[in-house]
Amino acid sequence: MTISLRSRHRWFSALQQLAQSIPYPLRGLLLGLLLWSTLTSAWINPDPVWQAFAPESAIAALGKLLFNGTLWPHIGASLQRVAVGLLAAIAVGVPVGLLFGLVPMIERSASGALQFIRMISPLSWMPIAVMAFGIGDLPVYFLLAIAAVWPILLSTSSGTAAVNHKLLLLARSLCATRSETIRRIVIPAIVPQILVGVRLAIGTIWIVLVPAEMLGVSSGLGYFILDTRDRIAYNELTAVLLAIGIIGCALDWSLQFLQKYWQPSR
Structure with a gap:
């Protein structure tokens, strides 16, 4: 009896050490996987469709779709649209954010109209985007850009307004031009804030991507979800949802890496 209790104690201690060695994010993923498996198990949902x-x-x-190459073109198309939409949002959001941060009067004058437009859901622009740009990639680019521009613009504006004024006075005392001050002092100082805005923008753009790709395009993860629904291939539909989550996490982690290792002194 004593040996059995000691054996149980050793097994319990080993399991406890193993659990403590698992990183916290992985614990959450394992718990979610366990919950997912339980909710779709046969003893909770006997309907074969749920299997x-x-x-x-x-x-x-997912392994089959990746191995036979069916999913890769759709992943590439979605990532291309994300890249184009994000670059368009950066091209608009960073200069406008710099202008608002450097000239508060302009920011105060335009804040009401911009706040009104920002509160409109990006998906609400779908009919207007189709009327303006037709069917294809252009309306998708527009929806992704208008969804991503706001966090970039606001982060850039707040970062610019918070730049150390002593550095600006020093640049002025050294006869630096306005463009030199912006290029050599302001932009390097606000890069961390811009990265925060880009990270938030990627999260927003990745959510808007799937419904945006249902606007008549013939490729992309959103299109493939519709295709699997029409073919009643629910296992492939779930596989695409899994791929969307994995790719979204990878994009977010890459921005976290840039934020962590960015050195403003450079």
Whole structure:
């Protein structure tokens, strides 16, 4: 009896040490996987349709789609649209944010109208985007850009307004021009804030991407979701949802890496 209790204690201690060695993010993923598997199990949902949404079915379908090359063109198309929409948002948001941060009067004058437009859901622009740009990639680019521009603009504006004024006075005393001051002092100082805005923009753009790709395009993850629904391939649909989550996390982690290792002194 004593040996059995000691054995149980050793097993409990080993399991406790193993649990403590697992990183906290991985613990959450394992817990979510366990919950997902439980909710789609046969003893909770005996309907065979629900078995297509099970983790093992989705992972197997994802591996098959990646191995036979079916999913890669759709991933590439979606990432291309994200890149174009994000670059357009940066091209608009950073200069306007700099202008607002450097000239508060302009920011105060335009804040009401911009706040009104910002509160309109990006997906609400779908009919107007189709009327203006037709069917294809252009309305998708427009929707992604208008969804991503606001966090970049606001982060840039707040970062510019918070730049150390002593540095600006020093540049003025050294007879630096306005463009030199912006290029050599303001922009390097606000890069961390811009990265924060870009990270928020990627999160927003990745959410808007899937419904935006249902505007008549013939490729992309959003289009593929509609295709799997029409084919009643629910295991592939779940696999695409899994791929969307993985790619979104990878994009967010890459921005976290840039934020962590960015050195403003450069």
